[in-house]
Amino acid sequence: xxxxxxxxxxxxxxxxxxxxxxxxxxxxxxxxxxxxxxxxxxxxxxxxxxxxxxxxxxxxxxxxxxxxxxxxxxxxxxxxxxxxxxxxxxxxxxxxxxxx
Amino acid sequence: xxxxxxxxxxxxxxxxxxxxxxxxxxxxxxxxxxxxxxxxxxxxxxxxxxxxxxxxxxxxxxxxxxxxxxxxxxxxxxxxxxxxxxxxxxxxxxxxxxxxxxxxxxxxxxxxxxxxxxxxxxxxxxxxxxxxxxxxxxxxxxxxxxxxxxxxxxxxxxxxxxxxxxxxxxxxxxxxxxxxxxxxxxxxxxxxxxxxxxxxxxxxxxxxxxxxxxxxxxxxxxxxxxxxxxxxxxxxxxxxxxxxxxxxxxxxxxxxxxxxxxxxxxxxxxxxxxxxxxxxxxxxxxxxxxxxxxxxxxxxxxxxxxxxxxxxxxxxxxxxxxxxxxxxxxxxxxxxxxxxxxxxxxxxxxxxxxxxxxxxxxxxxxxxxxxxxxxxxxxxxxxxxxxxxxxxxxxxxxxxxxxxxxxxxxxxxxxxxxxxxxxxxxxxxxxxxxxxxxxxxxxxxxxxxxxxxxxxxxxxxxxxxxxxxxxxxxxxxxxxxxxxxxxx
Numbered sequence: 001x002x003x004x005x006x007x008x009x010x011x012x013x014x015x016x017x018x019x020x021x022x023x024x025x026x027x028x029x030x031x032x033x034x035x036x037x038x039x040x041x042x043x044x045x046x047x048x049x050x051x052x053x054x055x056x057x058x059x060x061x062x063x064x065x066x067x068x069x070x071x072x073x074x075x076x077x078x079x080x081x082x083x084x085x086x087x088x089x090x091x092x093x094x095x096x097x098x099x100x
Numbered sequence: 101x102x103x104x105x106x107x108x109x110x111x112x113x114x115x116x117x118x119x120x121x122x123x124x125x126x127x128x129x130x131x132x133x134x135x136x137x138x139x140x141x142x143x144x145x146x147x148x149x150x151x152x153x154x155x156x157x158x159x160x161x162x163x164x165x166x167x168x169x170x171x172x173x174x175x176x177x178x179x180x181x182x183x184x185x186x187x188x189x190x191x192x193x194x195x196x197x198x199x200x201x202x203x204x205x206x207x208x209x210x211x212x213x214x215x216x217x218x219x220x221x222x223x224x225x226x227x228x229x230x231x232x233x234x235x236x237x238x239x240x241x242x243x244x245x246x247x248x249x250x251x252x253x254x255x256x257x258x259x260x261x262x263x264x265x266x267x268x269x270x271x272x273x274x275x276x277x278x279x280x281x282x283x284x285x286x287x288x289x290x291x292x293x294x295x296x297x298x299x300x301x302x303x304x305x306x307x308x309x310x311x312x313x314x315x316x317x318x319x320x321x322x323x324x325x326x327x328x329x330x331x332x333x334x335x336x337x338x339x340x341x342x343x344x345x346x347x348x349x350x351x352x353x354x355x356x357x358x359x360x361x362x363x364x365x366x367x368x369x370x371x372x373x374x375x376x377x378x379x380x381x382x383x384x385x386x387x388x389x390x391x392x393x394x395x396x397x398x399x400x401x402x403x404x405x406x407x408x409x410x411x412x413x414x415x416x417x418x419x420x421x422x423x424x425x426x427x428x429x430x431x432x433x434x435x436x437x438x439x440x441x442x443x444x445x446x447x448x449x450x451x452x453x454x455x456x457x458x459x460x461x462x463x464x465x466x467x468x469x470x471x472x473x474x475x476x477x478x479x480x481x482x483x484x485x486x487x488x489x490x491x492x493x494x495x496x497x498x499x500x501x502x503x504x505x506x507x508x509x510x511x512x513x514x515x516x517x518x519x520x521x522x523x524x525x526x527x528x529x530x531x532x533x534x535x536x537x538x539x540x541x542x543x544x545x546x547x548x549x550x551x552x553x554x555x556x557x558x559x560x561x562x563x564x565x566x567x568x569x570x571x572x573x574x575x576x577x578x579x580x581x582x583x584x585x586x587x588x
Contacts, residue, residue, distance in 0.1 A: 004466075008466070009462070011469075012462055012465050012466045012469065013462065015465050015469060016420065016449075016461050016462055016465040017424075017442075017445045017446045017449055018446065018449055018450050018453075018458055018461065018462065019446050019447065019450040020450070020458075024455075024458075028459065028462060031459060031520055031521075032459075032462060032463060032466065034520075034521055035412065035463060035520065035521055035524075036463070036466065036467075038408075038409055038412075038521060039409045039412065039413055039467075039476060039480075041405075041406065041409055042406055042409050042410065042413075042479050042480065042483055043475075043479075045403075045406065045483060045486070047479060047482035047483060047486070050482040050483075050485055050486060051482070051485060052478055052481035052482045052484075052485060053481050053482075053484040053485035053488060054481060055311055056297040056298070056311045056312070056341075056537040057297060057298050057341065057343065057537060059298075059341070059343075062340040062341075064337065064340075072204050072205065076204035076205075077204065077430075079202065079204065080200075080201055080202060080204075080430070080431035080432070081429075081430055081431060082428060082429075082431075082432075082433075082434035083434070089429055089430055091429055091441055091444060092438050092439055092440050092441060092443070092444050093439075093440050093441070094440065094441045095440065
């Protein structure tokens with residue numbers, strides 16, 4: 001029995017903004033079940049007194065002066081946009097379309 | 101000159117260019133010819149920049165003609181992994197979602213290599229967004245192992261390793277999140293260095309897992325790795341995680357002297373999971389170094405068995421956050437059918453990302469989701485601390501740790517694609533080094549039966565690349581090389 005259900009896969013796909021077909025869902029139920037099951041071996045360790053390693057280096061805040069430096073021009077910033085008007089990125093309407 | 105330029109090392113080429121024995125244009129043309137001759141078989145390159153490369157080389161020659169000082173990589177032909185941002189060509193990450201992306205800027209490492217007078221030949225293949233261990237996850241094409249074209253080059257920097265092994269690049273820049281420089285270097289029989297986290301700026305590297313990613317060189321020998329590291333290191337104002345430490349001249353460490361060097365062998369790495377033939381090769385390295393005056397001691401890294409689980413929680417969690425930026429708004433693929441903003445995100449991602457990337461986004465989203473965060477992500481960070489502590493303890497007793505780089509040599513296409521977990525386990529010897537933020541170097545140590553390269557890994561204390569390079573270089577000087585693949 002997989003640890004991950006089809007409902008789990010559908011819920012997580014919603015969070016991740018992915019649309020999966022039935023075959024992909026079936027596949028992920030199995031694969032995620034196996035991989036998450038493998039990850040569960042960490043439960044064998046008692047880590048109650050261990051401080052989590054939040055980051056790779058023992059570094060705290062890194063500050064710099066807040067000064068404006070030359071960077072991309074507007075043209076460069078827009079050149080890879082799927083749609084733009086020379087000034088702004090253009091996107092489809094933000095309000096959802098009624099499905100009916 | 102009997103050895104063709106494409107078969108030479110960076111330090112040999114640099115010397116020849118600097119002395120005027122050859123022009124940078126000649127060396128570059130020789131490499132472009134080599135690409136034309138063999139890359140159809142290997143398929144390492146995704147883009148070859150013929151004109152730009154020759155122009156860059158001509159610039160180096162002009163500099164010499166003017167009597168200006170030449171950089172440490174003058175005239176050395178280099179290939180770049182598809183995820184490094186370059187103003188030249190495209191930066192696709194071997195993904196459909198970035199198939200047409202033209203970066204408006206150069207990554208810091210690209211600028212540094214150019215400033216050192218290196219010549220860029222083009223870009224090389226990888227697993228999509230650096231997720232994979234065989235380069236089979238590329239949306240562009242399959243790259244083959246020059247030693248056996250029926251086998252994978254490793255991954256994710258598979259194109260980098262294959263280009264260096266096939267003599268179609270002298271140095272390649274790759275990136276390593278869980279072994280993505282060292283494992284392909286091992287499978288293709290070249291040298292691969294993952295510097296300490298923070299040594300090299302990640303600015304302009306498309307992020308996969310930000311607390312693990314590090315850029316490094318794949319090279320033909322250890323000296324070239326030291327020279328490339330000299331060029332790549334240093335604090336960068338554009339990457340707050342790059343470290344402001346003095347950068348030594350790493351070539352000074354290449355003394356050949358390992359007398360008194362203490363080598364640690366972690367007992368958890370020399371288990372039944374390791375093929376006997378690979379064990380024999382790695383133990384041969386240890387014997388050679390012992391013969392040169394190093395001492396050997398067994399050390400223990402007791403949390404080794406948990407590393408793969410910790411790694412896949414942390415890297416998928418960080419990837420799911422990093423890849424959220426590919427939303428079809430500012431750059432990248434946009435699905436034409438999207439009617440509103442929500443559909444724009446969903447359709448563009450679902451169509452643009454390949455199966456392994458989607459799998460990792462799903463896993464990362466799951467382990468970060470409400471109710472599971474403490475059980476997975478926080479737990480993994482705690483065990484990550486234990487894994488780092490294991491290394492801290494081991495380094496009380498030794499100066500470097502030596503392990504195999506991979507449990508077995510290059511595998512065949514399709515051999516591990518059906519089972520993602522089995523593919524993940526091919527990185528068992530490299531993953532802990534990223535988790536503990538240490539430097540790791542993979543170096544070839546002979547050919548196995550069947551003619552495939554075997555490699556060992558040297559792991560050092562944080563920011564002690566110098567000792568790692570010294571040990572590997574001493575070994576390399578003491579033994580004959582593994583030769584070149586026939587590419588047939």
